[in-house]
Amino acid sequence: MRRHWRPVLAIGFVSFLLxxxxxxxxxxxVAGWSSEGAKICGIALSTTSVAVVYxxxxxxxxxxxxxxxxxxxxCFVTDLGTVLALGVLFANANVWLALFAIVTSGVLIxxxxxxxxxxxxxxxxxxxxxxxxxxxxxxxxGGLAAQANSEAVLTAYLLGLVVA
Numbered sequence: 001m002r003r004h005w006r007p008v009l010a011i012g013f014v015s016f017l018l019x020x021x022x023x024x025x026x027x028x029x030v031a032g033w034s035s036e037g038a039k040i041c042g043i044a045l046s047t048t049s050v051a052v053v054y055x056x057x058x059x060x061x062x063x064x065x066x067x068x069x070x071x072x073x074x075c076f077v078t079d080l081g082t083v084l085a086l087g088v089l090f091a092n093a094n095v096w097l098a099l100f101a102i103v104t105s106g107v108l109i110x111x112x113x114x115x116x117x118x119x120x121x122x123x124x125x126x127x128x129x130x131x132x133x134x135x136x137x138x139x140x141x142g143g144l145a146a147q148a149n150s151e152a153v154l155t156a157y158l159l160g161l162v163v164a
Contacts (some may be wrong), residue, residue, distance in 0.1 A: 004070050011070070012077020020046035020085065039089050047082040048075045080157050087151040100148035104141055104155055111137065112162050134163070 024042030027033040033041065053075050054063070062068035091097055115133065122129045141155035 004066070004073070008070055008073040009077055011074035013081065015048070015074060016046050016078045016081030016085075018046075020081070039085075043082055043085050043089070046078070046085075048078045050075045050079060076161075080161075083151055083154045083157055087154050092149045094148070096144075096148035097150060100144050100150055103144060104158070107137065107141060108158055108162050111159065115163055134159075 020042040022042075023045040024038050027041035028035060028038035031038075050072070054072060057063035057068050057072060063072065115130075118133055119130045137159060138156055141159065142152035145152040145155055
């Protein structure tokens with residue numbers, strides 16, 4: 001993703017945004033759905049299945065090529081767009097949401113450097129403290145997201161991105 005970030009972001013953004021807007025507009029203006037239902041329709045029909053794309057890539061051997069890597073990374077961006085849209089369109093703006101955004105941003109900034117140090121220091125223990133640290137961060141941020149009435153999966157996506 002670092003090497004080809006421009007095409008990855010462009011493909012991922014467009015592959016989310018165009019189907020999202022098209023499905024949302026169709027559901028609301030042609031099918032006569034409610035605004036909330038049309039938003040969900042747009043989100044549902046704009047996502048990709050990374051699992052399916054990955055399986056096809058493995059079978060075809062495309063996962064070993066640069067193009068395959070760009071496609072997989074773009075699918076990740078598309079799915080991230082889905083999670084962000086859910087969080088933005090259906091979020092309750094309150095103090096908890098602001099706290100969630102601030103704390104999550106701080107954790108995402110600190111986590112890459114901290115995990116490198118932590119994994120280097122404690123990574124060879126039988127009790128696997130590195131897995132426990134990741135679970136701790138996931139549960140903490142997921143709980144905070146739930147308290148803020150936001151999407152807990154968003155923190156999992158973002159945490160996975162910064163740790164990778």
